[in-house]
Amino acid sequence: MAVFGNRGTALLLAGLWGIAGCGGATARDTVPTTSGLPVPRYVSLKSDHVNVRAGPTKDQDVSWIYTRSGLPVEVTAEFENWRRVRDSEGAEGWVYHSLLSGKRTAVITMKKKDQLASLHDSPDEDSAVAARLQAGVVAQVKRCNGSWCRITGNGFDGWIEQERLWGVYADEKVD
Template identity: 80%
Template sequence: MALGRFCSVAVLAGCWLGASVSTGFSAKDTATTSSGLPVPRYVSLKSDHVNVRAGPTKDNDVAWVYTRSGLPVEITAEFENWRRVRDSEGAEGWVYHSLLSGRRTAVVTMKTKDDLAPLYDRADPDSAVAARLQAGVVAQVKKCTSGWCRVIGSGFDGWIEQQRLWGVYADEKVE
């Protein structure tokens, strides 16, 4: 009986090894973070009151408070249940994990403050412009593919060039 169980384990291990070779997967590709998720990654704030601390414990001082639910932040490190986050302006601090959401959002960015980003009906610069968005507008990211993202927000729904968003990586696919 023990030999049969050993053979089953050996076969399963062999299948896993074969799958990892054929897919290019390796141990270095897996996250070694507290959550098991990759770092860095984008998330959003779950609450409209999020304390950002100088270090990853409640003993650390509150450096500032975010007051906007849905704001995108990038997780740059993890320590137990704490996440070091960076915002679109580059400010970094530690936030407790339960105050973050996996819901994807992004901030519209511009080269100049007065520039407006066209939001198209389709992922095509020749399609109709549905709206023009100001820098700092926060949108929920529904999908990103081939350099375009479908975003929705208060009073708008359309496609924007991915390079105009902070909260998604260049060429990242979001489903």
């Protein structure tokens, strides 16, 4: 039988404790932040020119530039005045906090790109269809009840199933 000794036992216990502490985390679990706001959380771009950097300083290279104000992004980390964000396609980078807004927006998502999402007059599948929206359309989120969201945009206003939106968590309520 092998004997680990005090150092080996401590390392083994530390490893087991680390493994046990890793389970059960979800996308909605939050961590303490410099802003005091929860992470992760959805926000939107405040400007139509947002530099996304490789790291949380202006010395870091610009990886790409967002050119659409109002696009939803998910804040996944904070470092001082910088926010690591992820977009609906999964791309991640660092953005200066003042280029982000708490205004909620969302992108219409569909399993197949050529499908259309139904926008209803009320939060009920049997209500009249007010419009049909393509995947990729960006909308302002007015409110969500946990299964339906009221959204507005250029020429449309109505209710959509919450699962059709990227920019709102499942079961999230928005007022």
